[in-house]
Amino acid sequence: MNRQHAAWLFLAPALLVLGVFFLLPVIAALALSLTDYDLYTLADIRNLRFVALGNYWALLQRPLFWSALGHTVYFVAVGVPLSMAASLGAALLLNSPLARAKPFFRTALFAPVVTTVVAVAVIWRYLFNTKYGMANFALGHLGIHPIDWLGDPHWAMPTIIAFAVWKNFGYNMIIFLAGLQAIPPDLYEAARIDGASPWRQFRHITLPMLAPTMLMVAILTVSGYFQLFAEPYVMTEGGPLQSTTSVLYLMYEEGFKWWNLGSASAVAFLLFIIMFAVTALMLRFSRRGGES
Amino acid sequence: MKHAGRSHRSLRAPSMRRSLVLAGVLLCAALSSACGRTPAAEQPLTFWTFGREGEAIVKLLPDFERAHPDIHVKVQQLPLTAAHQKLLTAFAGGSTPDMTQLGNTWLPEMVALHALQPLQARVDRSTVIEPDDYFASIWATNVIDGTLYGVPWYVDTRLLFYRKDLLKSAGFDAPPRDWAEWRRMLAALSDLQRHTYGVLLPTNEYEQLMSLALQQPDPLLRDGGRYGNFRSAGFKRALAFYVDTFRLHEAPAITNVEAGNPWLEFGRGVYAFYLSGPWNIGEFRSRLSAAQQDDWATAPLPGPEGPGAAVAGGSSLVIFRNSPHQQAAWTLIEYLSQPAVQQRFYDLLGDMPPRRASWTGGALRDDPKARAFRDQLERVKPTPPVPEWERIANEMQLVAAQAIAGQLTIDQAATEIDRRTDLILEKRRWVLDHPQPSAEGRR
Numbered sequence: 232m233n234r235q236h237a238a239w240l241f242l243a244p245a246l247l248v249l250g251v252f253f254l255l256p257v258i259a260a261l262a263l264s265l266t267d268y269d270l271y272t273l274a275d276i277r278n279l280r281f282v283a284l285g286n287y288w289a290l291l292q293r294p295l296f297w298s299a300l301g302h303t304v305y306f307v308a309v310g311v312p313l314s315m316a317a318s319l320g321a322a323l324l325l326n327s328p329l330a331r332a333k334p335f336f337r338t339a340l341f342a343p344v345v346t347t348v349v350a351v352a353v354i355w356r357y358l359f360n361t362k363y364g365m366a367n368f369a370l371g372h373l374g375i376h377p378i379d380w381l382g383d384p385h386w387a388m389p390t391i392i393a394f395a396v397w398k399n400f401g402y403n404m405i406i407f408l409a410g411l412q413a414i415p416p417d418l419y420e421a422a423r424i425d426g427a428s429p430w431r432q433f434r435h436i437t438l439p440m441l442a443p444t445m446l447m448v449a450i451l452t453v454s455g456y457f458q459l460f461a462e463p464y465v466m467t468e469g470g471p472l473q474s475t476t477s478v479l480y481l482m483y484e485e486g487f488k489w490w491n492l493g494s495a496s497a498v499a500f501l502l503f504i505i506m507f508a509v510t511a512l513m514l515r516f517s518r519r520g521g522e523s
Numbered sequence: 524m525k526h527a528g529r530s531h532r533s534l535r536a537p538s539m540r541r542s543l544v545l546a547g548v549l550l551c552a553a554l555s556s557a558c559g560r561t562p563a564a565e566q567p568l569t570f571w572t573f574g575r576e577g578e579a580i581v582k583l584l585p586d587f588e589r590a591h592p593d594i595h596v597k598v599q600q601l602p603l604t605a606a607h608q609k610l611l612t613a614f615a616g617g618s619t620p621d622m623t624q625l626g627n628t629w630l631p632e633m634v635a636l637h638a639l640q641p642l643q644a645r646v647d648r649s650t651v652i653e654p655d656d657y658f659a660s661i662w663a664t665n666v667i668d669g670t671l672y673g674v675p676w677y678v679d680t681r682l683l684f685y686r687k688d689l690l691k692s693a694g695f696d697a698p699p700r701d702w703a704e705w706r707r708m709l710a711a712l713s714d715l716q717r718h719t720y721g722v723l724l725p726t727n728e729y730e731q732l733m734s735l736a737l738q739q740p741d742p743l744l745r746d747g748g749r750y751g752n753f754r755s756a757g758f759k760r761a762l763a764f765y766v767d768t769f770r771l772h773e774a775p776a777i778t779n780v781e782a783g784n785p786w787l788e789f790g791r792g793v794y795a796f797y798l799s800g801p802w803n804i805g806e807f808r809s810r811l812s813a814a815q816q817d818d819w820a821t822a823p824l825p826g827p828e829g830p831g832a833a834v835a836g837g838s839s840l841v842i843f844r845n846s847p848h849q850q851a852a853w854t855l856i857e858y859l860s861q862p863a864v865q866q867r868f869y870d871l872l873g874d875m876p877p878r879r880a881s882w883t884g885g886a887l888r889d890d891p892k893a894r895a896f897r898d899q900l901e902r903v904k905p906t907p908p909v910p911e912w913e914r915i916a917n918e919m920q921l922v923a924a925q926a927i928a929g930q931l932t933i934d935q936a937a938t939e940i941d942r943r944t945d946l947i948l949e950k951r952r953w954v955l956d957h958p959q960p961s962a963e964g965r966r
Contacts, residue, residue, distance in 0.1 A: 267950060269950060270611075270632065270635060270636065270910055271635065271950055271951070271954050273611070273614070273615060273636060274635055274636040274637055275637075278950075278954055280953070361783070379781070382781060382783075383781075468604070470727075471727075471778060471781075472727070472778065487608045487611070487612070488607065488608060489914055490611050
C-alpha cells in the first residue's frame with residue numbers, strides 16, 4: 232500500500248459522512264428543483280413531472296421572490312456594517328489597556344451568541360411590545376410616542392436587524408480581539424514617538440493590520456446574514472405585510488407550508504448563486520484593493 | 524416456558540414432538556393474550572389537537588376512559604401555527620397519529636394524500652352519530668368525491684357583532700337583513716372627522732371577503748375545481764361591495780396587526796360592526812365592562828337580497844388510514860359526538876357544536892348571543908374542496924388589498940385573481956386529466 236492509498240483510506244470515513252449527509256442531499260435537491268414535486272407527488276410518485284428550469288423561471292417572475300430578495304439585501308446591507316462596527320468597537324474597548332474586568336466583559340458580550348435564537352427572540356418580542364414593552368416605556372420618558380416595532384412594516388425590519396446585530400456581534404468581536412492582539416505593539420510605539428494621534432494610529436496601523444481579518448469576518452457575516460430565517464420566523468412570521476419575508480423564509484413557506492418542494496429547492500439554489508456571486512465579488516474587490 | 528414444557532412431559536410422557544407442539548401452543552397463547560392487552564397499555568390511542576381544543580379535551584377524557592378502561596388516549600397538543608406542516612411532515616415520514624382534529628379546509632389536502640380512512644360504513648352502523656342531525660353544509664365539507672372522511676366536531680362561521688345602542692341612536696331598531704340596508708347603516712355610523720367607522724375588515728384576513736363571495740350563486744371555482752371563477756358577476760359584486768366599504772371610508776384600510784385591540788375599540792364605538800367568529804362571544808364578554816354587555820349583540824350576515832350565507836368552517840375528527848386502532852378511535856369519535864359531551868365542550872371553550880340536538884340544551888339554548896349563530900348555521904356554504912384552497916384564498920386577499928389601495932379596478936382585480944388561481948391549479952388540472960390507476964393499489 233503506497234502513501235496515497237493510505238491517505239485516502241484515512242480520509243474515507245470523513246468523505247463518506249460528507250458524501251452521504253452533504254453531497255448527496257445537495258445533488259438530490261438540485262434534481263428536485265428541476266421537478267414539480269408537490270403535494271400530489273407526495274400522494275403518488277407518478278404525479279412527478281420534469282419541468283427543467285420551469286421553477287426558476289416562475290420564481291423570477293414572482294413579485295414575492297423579488298420583494299423577499301429586497302428584504303434580504305436590506306438586512307445584509309444594513310446589518311453587516313452595523314454588526315462589524317459593533318464587533319470592532321467592542322473589541323477595541325476590550326483591547327484597550329484602560330479596560331477593567333476584561334474576562335467578565337468578554338464573557339458578557341459573548342453571551343448572546345451562545346443563547347438560543349428562539350428563546351431570546353421571545354424575550355425581544357416582549358421588550359418591543361407596543362404597549363407593554365420596555366423599549367417604548369423608555370421612549371415614553373423621553374416624550375416620544377410609542378412605536379409599533381414589530382407591527383409597522385417600516386419598523387419591523389430595523390427591529391429585526393437590531394436583534395440580529397445584538398445576537399451576533401460577540402462572535403466577530405472575539406475574532407477581532409484575536410486580530411488586535413496579534414498586531415505587534417512596537418508599531419504603536421513607533422507611531423507614538425512620531426507623534427501620531429490615537430485616531431491616526433487606528434487609521435494607519437490598526438485598520439491595515441486588521442484588513443485580512445476584516446475580510447474574513449465580512450465574508451462569514453454576509454453569508455450568514457443572507458440566510459436570515461429564524462429571527463423573522465419567531466418574531467414576525469414574515470409579516471407585517473410580508474415586510475420581513477426573507478428569501479429563506481420564502482423557501483420555508485414554499486417547501487413546508489405549501490409543500491412545493493421543487494419550487495422550494497429552486498429558491499435555495501437561487502440564493503446559493505446570489506451568495507456565491509456576492510462572495511466572489513467581495514474577494515475580487517479586496518484583492519484589487521490589496522494590490523493598489 | 525421451558526418450565527411449562529418440562530412439566531407437561533413429566534405428566535404423561537407423550538412423544539417429545541407432541542409436548543413441543545403443546546408448549547408452542549401455550550407459548551403462543553401466552554404471547555397473544557399478552558399482545559392483546561399490551562397495545563392498550565403500551566400503545567395508547569394518539570390524538571392530535573391544535574390550539575386551545577387540546578386544553579379542553581383533556582378535561583373530557585377522564586369520563587371517557589372510565590367508560591372504556593381498555594382505551595388509553597394520549598392527547599398531543601400542537602400549536603395551530605405549526606399544525607399544517609406537522610401533519611404533512613408526519614405523513615411524509617409515516618408517523619401520523621391514530622386520529623386528529625382537522626380543519627375542514629385542510630381535509631381535501633389529507634384526502635388527496637390518501638391519508639384518511641373512509642367512515643361511511645361506521646356511521647351507518649352507529650347509534651350515536653345521525654348525519655341528519657348535523658347542519659347539512661358542515662357535514663358536506665367532510666364528503667369529498669362522494670366519500671365521507673370525517674365527523675364534524677365543532678363549527679365556525681362568520682357573522683356580525685354589532686353595537687345595538689349605536690344602531691338605535693342612528694335610528695335603526697334591528698340589525699341589517701340585506702346589503703342595501705347594511706350600506707345605509709354603515710354610511711350613517713361612519714364619520715371620518717371623528718375617526719369612527721361602520722365596520723372593521725382587516726385587509727389581511729380573507730374570511731370576510733370570502734363570506735361575502737360565498738353568498739353569491741356563482742361558485743368560486745369552475746369545471747370541478749380546475750379554474751378560478753372570480754370573473755363571475757357574483758364575485759365581482761361581492762368584491763365591489765367589499766372594496767366600496769373602504770372607498771366610502773366605512774372601514775379603515777388597516778391590517779389586523781394595526782387594528783391592535785379591536786374589542787376595546789368596538790367597546791369605545793370606533794366600530795359599530797365587527798365581522799367575526801364564535802370565539803369572540805367569549806372575548807367580548809370578558810373584555811367589555813358589565814355595563815356594556817347589553818349594548819352589543821350578534822346578527823346573521825346580511826346577504827345581497829335578504830339573510831345571506833356564510834362560510835362553513837370548523838374542525839372535524841378524522842382517523843388515519845394506517846392507524847392500527849381504528850375501532851378505538853371510532854369509539855372516541857362517537858363519545859365526542861354525544862350532545863351532552865358537545866355541550867360540555869361548549870361550556871369549556873365556546874366551540875359551537877355541529878349537531879342540532881346539542882343546541883337544544885345546556886348553555887346554548889337560552890344564550891341570545893349564540894342564537895344568531897344557530898340561525899346562520901342553517902345557511903352556511905362550504906369552500907371549494909380542493910387542496911389548494913387556502914393558498915388561493917390568500918392570493919385572493921392579496922389582490923383584494925391592492926384593489927382597496929386603489930391600484931386595481933374591480934375588473935382588473937377579478938382577472939388577476941383568476942390568473943393566479945389558474946396558475947396554482949395547473950398541477951391539479953394535470954392530475955385530473957391524467958388519472959392514475961387507483962392509489963389504493965400502491966399500498
